[in-house]
Each structure stands twice: as structure tokens, then as C-alpha cells.
Amino acid sequence: MSILVNKDTKVIVQGFTGKEGSFHAEQCMAYGTKIVGGVTPNKGGTTHLGQPVFNTVQEAVSTTGATVSMIFVPPAFVADAVMEAAEAGIELAVIITEGAPVRDMQMAKAHANKFNMKTIGPNCPGIITAEECKIGIMPGMIFKKGNIGLISKSGTLTYEGANQVCNEGFGISTAVGIGGDPIIGLSYKQLLPMFEADPDTHAIVMIGEIGGDLEIQAAAYIKEHITKPVVAFIAGQTAPAGKRMGHAGAIISGGAGTAAEKMAALEAAGVRVVVSPAEIGKAIAEVMAKR
């Protein structure tokens, strides 16, 4: 078991024949992901990486039966791609592209919601169910199969966290990089219940950062509904207020969205909060020993 994706998930790639799309689609296929085709307008009918290319998502879905789309189109075309996927009946769109305008994402997400399509990202490493299915750009070999679920706004902290978990002798069920933009798809609050319901996930690592209040919402949810142990790290304790720390959404504005307030809320919800990401692995070992 796992959440959202597994070895049977059929995936198409929007922006399949582009440089990034090609490179990462190939890496995903090498990992074992069932990439069943891709979409590049005006290249329909051709074959790429041994898979069919379609002009529209609609054609790709009706021909291949894909349920997930991995999106690599340039930032200005992300909203269009997401909305097309939603209308074509895709169930989950994983948006890797960085730099999509906020207004576009807002419109795209509202449309995705209307069609009950889940989204992950944008500007994220994607989702991986260890040793089964990788949809994104993460280095697959770090993610050994195991019982720890991971949710992170940051790409490299996803790798850091997963690596430490595996070095402690545990492994990953599913890891989801949700991205650090102001508007993102699935967040902690939607993913936590999926991990809670997954019998193969025994504990959860949650990595957040400054800006917004998704971690505070998560804390409230954990307090009421999550019985599995949660280890959390919030990046940006030393970040100056009013500065955007790399990610578009990582900014303390008007004194709100600080690491301190998020850490306090999570601690109050019974989460094991670590001050340094270097302690994620050890904290998982501790909470797993107590289970």
C-alpha cells in the first residue's frame, strides 16, 4: 500500500518531448513508472521514448487510460495544461514547472477543483511511492521502501529527510513534495488523512517552512484526527522578516507565517518538532521505538 500512486498507476507527460520532460520521463520510466504516453501539440501520432505522443490530453486519456499527468510545460502554459488535464478526466496532475504566475495557478486550481482533479505543486519535486512509481524529478535511489510517509514543501529537504530516514534503517511509503508557492495543490491537511488511512505508513515526516498558514492548519488537523506519530521540521527560523526566501511563498509578511508560530502550533498538537533538519532521522527512530 501507499498513497495516491503505485506500480499500476498509468501516467502521461504534458510537455513530453521538451528537454526537461524527455529527460525526467526517461528517468521515471527507468525507475519503473508506467509512462504510457505524452502530449505535445502538433506532434500527435509520433512516438517518443517508445511511447505514443498525442495532440491533446483528451486523446491521450481515451487511448491509454492514464489517470495521472506529469506536467513539464513552460510556466506561461501551466494553467492551460492543468485545466486541459482536468477536463480530460485526469485524476491527479503533478506540476513540476517552476515560475507559474500566481493568478494562473489560482484559476487553474479552481478549475481542477470543479472537475475533482487533485493537483500536486507547482514548483515541486513530485511524488514517489518507493520502489514502485516515481512521478517527478527526485533522485529515486534515495527512497528505500518502508513505512514512513513524507510531506514537504522543499525539494532538497525531501531528499535530506528521506535519506536520513533510510540511514536509520527505515524506509519511505510515499513521499510528496507539495511545493512552496503561494497557491499549491494537495497540502498537509489533505495528505495527512491519506497517510493515516494507509496501513503501510506507520509514521509521518512533515517538512514546512515560513509563509502562509498551511502548517498551522495541519497542526489543528493532526490534533483532532491523526493517531500516527508525526515528526516535523519548519525551515526558516533564522529567516529575516519581509524577505522572500527562494520559494515564492516563503515570506514572513506583516509578522505572520513565522517558523516559531508554526513550531509552537505543531508542538501543541503533539508533534515531535525538530529544530534542525539534521535531526529528522533520529526523531523518526525515537517515535518508531515508542510505537
Added chain:
Amino acid sequence: MNIHEYQAKQIFAKYGVPTPRGIIANTPAQAMTNAQELGGSVWVVKAQIHAGGRGLGGGVKLAKSLTEVKELASEILGMTLVTHQTGPEGKLVQKVYIEEGADIADELYLGVVLDRAKEMPVIMASTEGGMAIEDVAHNTPEKIIKVAVDPAIGFQGFHGRELVFGLGITDKAEQGKFIKFAKALYTLYLENDAEMIEINPLVKTGSGDFIALDGKMGFDDSALGRHPDIEDMRDISEEDADEREASRHGLSYIALDGEIGCMVNGAGLAMGTMDTINYMGGTPANFLDVGGSANAQTVAKGFEIILKNPKVKAIFVNIFGGIVRCDRIANGILEATKMINVNVPVIVRLDGTNAPEAAEILKNANIKNIIVATDLGDGAAKAIAAAKGE
């Protein structure tokens, strides 16, 4: 990206949001000419910097004669204005905006920002104009009216009614004027991909008109590509030179106060590295995300920017190699040290794909000031020790 008040008001005017008439000046003489051209007997001389709180800092002054306009302009131009938003170092004033005086009966607040939880723009209004909205939110949150407006339906009548009834505007003519004002502001927020608009204060005049006495706007950097007119408003002198230099090379850099320079791939890990150094008793000198492709050029540029800061006593390179293999990054670091004279200890932690090969490469290179670390905690500890000269 942020713009100046006078530029925001140019955008306001295009959308029919009323503003006082004004003309920008670079010299005291020009300020006086501007005042003359505007006419009247009262003018406001306003420092143009990208920060709020200018009035309290002495950057906004009232003049009652043309000579006074000139005097105040020469006082304000060239001053280093310190406000709660500039930091203690303040900002140099290079332009003043000369504006006609306004007949102020009441001061309100009106702004538009993204509500991240609701995932749509929210209009914020308050009767407490002229005060920092953060303070109002903290002390009297009930005095802020928030109306989220879904762009899919646009600004409707009820949105306007929620605003005017919330603010206690009872006169029908005034209600109409305020609603028109707010609707125009919402429209210009959307059409220009703004990230934030703030009018503080929004003034009600003695005759019941509403005027944007101030104006602050910030824009979504990701959307600037489709707004060349706004990109043209960029004032480079308002931006940090090192941050700008870094961003031209695809790096994201922010200076901090400490002694340990940080070079990291990924924004989250970069913040996590700063946090770890701080937690273990050291002080980070900067945030620096070298992005996904840490190659010799980007690493060299990173070293160059970090070393501009004389306080830096050691550099911690913390890279989690994913798709980019660590052995290639190690070679990139070695190449970078040949391109840039790095005269402080460099602690290198490379983890991820091909990490053992990378460690081998660094060890064999045998460069005196490169110290190899095994993990994040080890790297931070070694960097702190090196910065102390241990």
C-alpha cells in the same frame, strides 16, 4: 517587484482611481517648479523609497509656500530615511513627489492581497486609516473588513455593500463612490498581476470624495514577463546590489548578519542549513540557493558573492545531489576554487547520488582549506569550529 508611490498612482489613474495631482522631482529646483505648475497654496513633499512608514521617519512634509517646497525637497533629497520597513540602515532618498494638498475629512485604509487560505484576492478595508495595518490587525482585528472576491465571478454588488456597510458609510452618494473606487482597485490588481496593493490612507474629502492619498504596489515576479510596462518601472537603486547580481546568475541570495557563508542547493535546505548553524551555536552570514544545477560557474559566482561580505570567516557548502551527481559537483567546486581566490576554510558536505566518489575527489585534490563533512550536522559543526579559528 515593488514600485514607488508615484508609479502606483500612475496605474491608479489609468483605472479611474482618484489620486491627488502630483509631479515627480529629482532636484529641489524641479520640486519648486512642479509645485508652481500644480498651483494652489499647500503642497506635500514626499520621499520616494520602497518602504512604508515614510511619514513617521520624516520623509513626508507639508509646505505652505514655494520656497518651503524647495527647502523641504533639499532636506529630504539625499537623506537616508529609516522606517520600520527599511531596517536600521535606512534607504537613500533620490526622488521626491510633489503633490497638491488634500482636504482631509477622514482617513481610511484599503488594500488588496492574496488570501492564501481562500486562494483568491481579498479586499481589506478599515476605518483606521493612517496607522500600520499590522498594528490594527493585532490590536483591533474587528476593525478590518475582509471581502474575498473570486475572479471567476468578479467584483459584484454585494462585495461592495459588504465593504461600505462594514466601514459604516451611510450616505448613498458616498457609498456609490467608494464602491466604484474599490472595484477599480480590484480590477487593476488582477489585470496587472499585482501581489499587493495598499492605500493608507485613503482619504475622504470634505465634499465626500474618496482619494488615494498614498499608494503602494508589489507584483508577482513570475508574471512580469507579460507586463513589460511594469517591468519598465523597476528602480534598480531600490534593490540590493548583491541580491540582484546573484539573481542575474540564477542564484537566490540574501545577506544576513553572521560569520558563516552558506552555499546550498534548494531554498528549503538553504534555510535548514542556516537554522542548523544557528541551533548549533554559529551565525549564518547569508541565504544562498544555487539552484538545481550546481556547476563550476554557479559555485564560483556563489563564492564571489559570499566573499564580498568581509564578516565571512568560513563557508559551508551543503549540497544534496539528486539528479546532478555529487562527483560532478565536487569537480565543479574544485574548478571554482581555481577561478576564485577563496581565502577562508570551505566545509563541503555532498550527499546523495555518488557521494562517496565525490568525497574521494575532494580528498585527493588535497586543497588545504577544503574540509570534507559527512552529513548536515557534521558540516555545520565543522563550519562553526572553522569560523572560530579552531
